[in-house]
Amino acid sequence: MNMPQTDFVVAKSRAKYNEGYMPGFGNDFETEAVEGALPVGQNSPQRCPYGLYAEQLSGTPFTAPRATNERTWLYRMRPTVQHISDMLRVDFPHFRSAPTADESGLPLAPMRWDPAPIPGNAGTWLAGIRTIATGGDVLTQAGYAIHTYAVTESMETEVFYNADGEMLVVPEVGRLRFFTEMGVIDVEPGEIVVLPRGLKYKVLLNGDDAARGYICENYGGAFSVPERGPIGANCMANPRDFLTPVAAYEQKDGTRHSVMVKWCGQFHRCEIDHSPLDVVAWHGNYAPYKYNLRHYSPVGPIRNDHADPSIFTVLTAPSGEPGTANIDFVIFPPRWLVAENSFRPPWYHMNIMSEFMGLIEGVYDAKPEGFVPGGMSIHNMMLPHGPDAEAFYAASLKDLEPEKLDGTLAFMFETRFPQQLTRYAAELETLQVKYPEVWKPLQNHFDPKRPVWTGE
Structure with missing residues (x-):
């Protein structure tokens, strides 16, 4: 019997824009840097291809529900038990873990900082991390730490891993390459x-030559994309825009490497004679990923009022209480403002959650003066905050037309824990000690004889 002749075109495995990555959030990926290195149909064969070792890295307990269970099988040149021999304690005094209570000595108030200059000798990633605030307790695996980083030197033969929490990195100046096991x-x-x-x-x-940015170290449940609820199946952070790297490895036998680990807030180091980044193939759903914030698809009010900032949540880390995050990562991207007869900037409020804000580029609409890229602010639990006087009067008195907020990108780490300031942050020369004065020009405009305020 003759079969019909069919012409067809086979698509390439990846689009050009994400070459070197695999798209999707929380997918079960598989990738190999050498063809045939990944076992098929089983995880741990008697003899792995190419003489590799099979090793599992688990991000959740074995018995976690399937929907939240995270693990990856790595096929590497040497098992990682060779990476922890003869460990010695080391110290990174500015890289701190929770708790750091009552270190600042500052009065209770909203706080804001100008960007800290990048020191010419900032050094490597670990040397350049500075802890700003913490909450919770690293030993109970609840809470977080917020850091800044400055980097002027690459980690050529140093490798780090954090046993305490996952790290969300927000670059503000300079490009970085993260060479990971995966x-x-x-x-x-x-x-x-x-x-x-x-x-x-x-x-x-x-x-x-240098890089600067922010880090959120999450001790709690892993970051995930938030539920959309009535928004439906699309918009916000779409899973296809998250990118996980394909397998890559380096084989550097006979080259001394330092392996450093952060464990329960303490640092340990050992020396080995090879690179531990020797994973040739892997499969699983516990893996690093990146996301382009420009791909975020914002939703918002299209008739009146200002929605809660939760509509801009990119990632959320759960706590044990439904609807209350251990920490949320929220952004304020370019967007249109079209609400009628409405105060369009964020309103004044007091919040059970604590807010750390940073600015990557442009101007934040509620703080047009004094908050610049590389700066940061902390508005703690149940401390009032909102637009400064300039933003309030401009938004209250302007003629409302559709307007585009362009060239801006701010972000917020929002957490259920109070933010405990470190001594380092309290003593920074860039601290704006007069920041609360931005609200002093706000006047009392109440007049019981005039129901409509005209701005006079």
Whole structure:
């Protein structure tokens, strides 16, 4: 019997824009840097291809429900038990873990900082991390730490992993390359990268002399994309825009490497005679990923009023209480404002959640003066805040037409824990000690004889 002749075209495995990555959030990926290195049909054969070792990295307990169970099988040149021999304690005094209560000595108030200059000798990733605030307790695996980083030197033969929490990195200046056990991730300002706990990696400068940005270290449940509820199946952060790297490895036998681990807030180091980034193939759903914040699809009010900032949540880390996050990552991207007869900037409020804000580019609409890229602010639990006087009067008295907020990108780490300031942050010269004065020009306009305020 003659079969019909059919002409067809086979698509390439990846689009050009995400070459070197696999798209999707929480997918079960598989990838190999050498053809045939990944076992088929089983995880741990008697003899792995190419003489590799099979090793599992678990991000959840074995018995976690299937929907939240996270694990990856790695096929590597040596097992990681060779990476923890003869460990010695080391100290990174500015890289702190919770709790850091009552260190600042500052009066209770909203706080804001100008950007800190990048020191010429900031050094490598670990040396350049500075802890700003913490909440919860690293020993109970609840809470977070918020850091800044400055990098002027690549980690050529140093490798780090964090046993305490996953790290969400927000670049603000300079490009970085994260060479991880599971592949290479290149990031630049406007993108983020998330590094799971237990993952080994080194950080390299990627074409720039220096880099600066922010880090959220999450001790709690892993970051996930938030539920959309009535919004439906689309918009906000779409899963297809998250990118996980394909397998990559380096084989450097006879080259001394330092392996450093952060465990329960303490740092340990050992020396080995090879690179631990030797994973040739892997499969699973516990992996690093990056996301381009420019792909975020915002939703908002199209008739009146200002919606809660939760509509701009990119990632959320759950707590044990439904609807209350251990920490949320929220952005304020370019968008149209069209609400009629409405005060369009964020309103004044007091919040059970605590807010850390940073600015990547442009101007934040509620703080047009004094909050610049690389700066940061903390508005703590149940402390009032909102638009400064300039923003309030401009928004209250302007003629309302559709307007585009363009060239702006701010973000917020919002947490259920109070933010405990470190001594380092309290003593920064860039602290704006007169920040609360931005609200002093607000006047009392109440007049019981005049129901409509005209701005006079």
